[in-house]
Amino acid sequence: MTTGEKSAVRGYLDMDLLRFTTAGSVDDGKSTLIGRLLYDSKAIFKDQLEAIEKTSEQRGDENMNLALLTDGLRAEREQGITIDVAYRYFATPRRKFIIADTPGHIQYTRNMVTGASTANLAIVLVDARKGVIEQTCRHSFIANLLRIQHVVIAINKMDLVEWSEERFEEIKEEFRRFASRLGNIVDVTFIPISALKGDNVVDKSENMPWYQGPSLLYHLETVYIGSDENHVSARFPVQWVIRPHSDEYHDFRGYAGRIGGGVFKPGDDIIVHPSGFGAKIKAIHTMDGELQEAFAPLSTTITLDREIDISRGDMIVKANNPPEVGQDIEAMVCWFSDKPLNGRGRFILRHTTKETKAIIRDVKYKVDINTLHKIEDDLEFRRNDIGRVSLRTAAPLVYDSYKVNRTSGSFILVDPFSNETMGAAMII
Amino acid sequence: MPDYNVTHLNQLESEAIFVLRETAAQFEKPVLLFSGGKDSIVMIHLARKAFWPARIPFPLLHIDTGHNFRETTDYRDNLASDIGAKLVVGSVQKAIDEGRVLEEKSQNASRNALQIQTLLDSLEEGQYDAALGGGRRDEEKARAKERFFSHRDEFGQWDPKNQRPELWNIFNGRMTAGEHFRVFPLSNWTEMDVWQYMKRENIPLPSLYFAHEREVVIRNGTMLAVSEFVQPREGEAIETRRVRFRTMGDATITGAVDSNADTMDLIIEEVAAAIETERGNRADDKRSESAMEDRKKQGYF
Structure with a gap:
């Protein structure tokens, strides 16, 4: 019996929980990475593997397609894309993990925001050949906007750059230059990996002896999350x-x-x-x-x-650290709906357990999340747009800045007619 | 600095209690779907905690295929009376007798799909606007995309491509008349979490979950218990084996597994070492790659 099995009975009382998010597009090795984490921690079962093998074969895929594990809906499998957030679970003797796996393309910004909203940690995948690109920028911006406390920059496909330390350092430097514009990501860790070959995913790589840091899984198991919640303002x-x-x-x-x-x-x-x-x-x-x-x-x-x-x-x-109480709110909004937001709009606002009416009074700007530039000449919010707005609520909200408290600093906007969730917002 | 680490079981418990209370607060008339299986037993335990010292503010609804293990119905009736909850039973047999559904005729006929109509009828009859279920995202890949608050249209259908986003802990249960919600407080639990939690909380379970001697037949690779509903067919031999059940469904499709695990600890060890998911021996999921998604769209649990 392995230690993992033993701890299932004895060690479970002091295991904690880490929620992390991954974002990535078709080719960047995200599915391979998740597949490897799940497979190496025995979270993929025999019947699931057989089902994937069978489907891969029918589709004529050359290798077993691990994306089929997370793409649960028929439409996703048929089109070969992930269209929603998929939640996956695995555990090691130290921790239980919840992965919010999201598609990385810009047209799925809303899904990335959703996945990030409950995460302690984000894994941003960077292709070692390409370095820091628009997508890296986008994913880091979202992680920062949603106040994810820990970010891992996983520099993948190191096997394709001859396990080069120099290339790794170059990308680190590129990222640091870019991240200085993001404000304060709390804790960034760079890990050189090869998801395909397994280097530094679960076990330390033998191909990169110059790398002294932890493997990805070891980092996920040990990163300190005890102070992620706000234990100051009651x-x-x-x-x-x-x-x-x-x-x-x-x-x-x-x-x-x-x-x-x-x-x-x-x-x-x-x-x-x-x-x-x-x-x-x-x-x-x-x-x-x-x-x-x-x-x-x-x-x-x-x-x-x-x-x-x-x-x-x-x-x-x-009484100490009192919250704000008021009806005029400034917030960063991410738009989810097909129906665009044009100037003023009336919504139902849900904040903690409270529901009230709200009017959007003013759109200040939108953000080009690939370049971080402000857009001030086109203020219509279409699906996946992110920007700053002013609202007025019918009843006072008891709130904090999202930077200080995720729970009292977030709300959603609901269409009073269709009842759809139109957007999600973080109070400034 | 004091230690504010919260264990994974406490996090999951707290989340599930939050969702149960949101359900009571956001809906007029919720109901808790009770199958007799371990997930719905855990749900009732969590609901007791959520509203203690008051009683659970909603009734239990059991969709009864008529093919029950005796141990399940006994357990159900005792539990409902222990906690003082109202128990509503929706009968598939009655729906067949009244001609509202047609029983499958093939060799491998199952009443699984017939449950959908009975469930929808029962929800309409009771005017329930939210049905709490024990479904978990780790059970099956279509469930991995399921929301905590899952909207159903006036026909009870699920539209997986057009689900409401769920961010933070904010759940949007608004709807128009005739629609309803399915709510899944255990969404983030795994099978292992459920077992560990039942052990920690000392939750009693129906005896079928523990290893015992039983007469079985092997049919299409599934080990079925011999009962008034399952009799050996030509070429099938009755064997007596030491088995236990990992899920508690309709007796004609729920397969047993060979096992010596007759205590909670042994079951947890077995789950840790398991090489097949718990639904891996359910004939209903094996019908096609998207069998679960198709049933869920129609209104399945």
Whole structure:
């Protein structure tokens, strides 16, 4: 029995979870890389392999096509493209991983944004022969916009540049020059790999003895993610009010929600927004007993020491680091819909557990995500466009800048007639 | 600096509870689809946690093919009464008797596809606007593209190419009358996560999941339990083998696997070493490359 199997029983209690995103186009080796991670960590099963073999054969593919693993929909397999975000799962004895696998072409920007919205880490693939190109720029911009804390620049196809250290250093330098315009990507790691041959994917490469860093998988297993959540500013969006009406819990009135930041303890002074009323936390409840502290991203239930009017959509916070409360919002928006946004538009806005009406008052600019240039002469948002807008909401939002808190800094816009999600936004 | 690391099971639990509470909050009349399988058992456990100390604020709905393992229905009835939940049963047999669906006639006939109509009828009859299911993205490739909040049109159909994007933890459950949502709180769980969680939480399971001696026949490569619904055909021999079940479906199509795993720990070891996915022995998925996608478009679970 391998250590992996043993740990399945014994080690699972202290495994943590890393969500990462990959973006890539047809030829850059993304499917090969994911296929290798899944296969080498035994997340691909025999029947899945057989199904792919059979399909590859029918299609006349020369090699077994690992993209068939992630392209789950019939239309995707027929057209040989990924049209949506595919979620894939694997685990090693140290960690469980969720991959949000997204297509890399510009017409799928919205899918990349979706995949990035929940990721701790992004893998940006660079073809060692081509170096930093538009696509690298695009993927890095999105990772930065969505505040992904850790970025891996995986310089792939090193076998095709004779495992050259010089080429690796050249691309690193190219990327650093470009990234200086992006602002603050928190943590960038460069890894030279060959997804096809397996070098530095799971095991350290023997072809690149000059490289002293970790293999990709080792990096994914060990990168520190304990500080990715905001544990400073306490935010608790109220999701649901629990009133059992039973004999045993006759007067119980619990506020259920998922902590969006900070640490809550019994006895803490809290303020409820937007009403502004104050109270103390009486207890933090779970079915398994009361907690002495609770922090993001745990789902829990809070009771208070006095009765105040609180309902879904309200936000419970602590007095230090107060959130913004207001109706005029500045945000970066990514447009998802076929229906373009022309100047002003009326929408339903969903922010944490709150829903309110919103009007887009002004489009400031759009971003050319291949060059990072501002576009100011064409302000119509078409599908996949990203840019800055001003909004006015019907009811006040209790929010933070997205830079500080992903949960209280993000919202979506919904069409009031079709109910479709039209766009997603990050508050500036 | 205190340690705020959250284990993967706590992350998944917290996410599932969040989705269950969103469902209660965003819909008028949700229902929890209960199959008797381990995923729906875990769902009920999570729903109890989400609304504790109140009761689960929605009923359970079981779509009954009439081909049940006895152990499954016993377990179902006990659980529903233990947690004080209302149990609604949608009967495929009744739909056949009333002529609303036509039973397949071939040698390998299955009531799997017939469940779709019964499910849609039951949702309409109960006026349920959201059906919570235990589906996971790791089960099958069409499911890998499924949303937590999955929109269904007025015919109950899924349009996989035109799904609503889901970003962060913001779920859009808005719809017009006659449409409904399927909601999948366990989307990000794997089979291993489910087993590890059941062990950690001491969740009791139907006995069929544990290795036991049973009479079986081998049909089209699948090991089926001999019962009133499955009798040996010409050329098939009854064997007694030590087996267990990895999923709990219709008794005429759900295959057993050879196993000595009669405890939770042994099952987890077996899952870790498994070389086939758990649906790998389901005859319904083997019909074609996109069998699951086709059924899901029609309104399957």
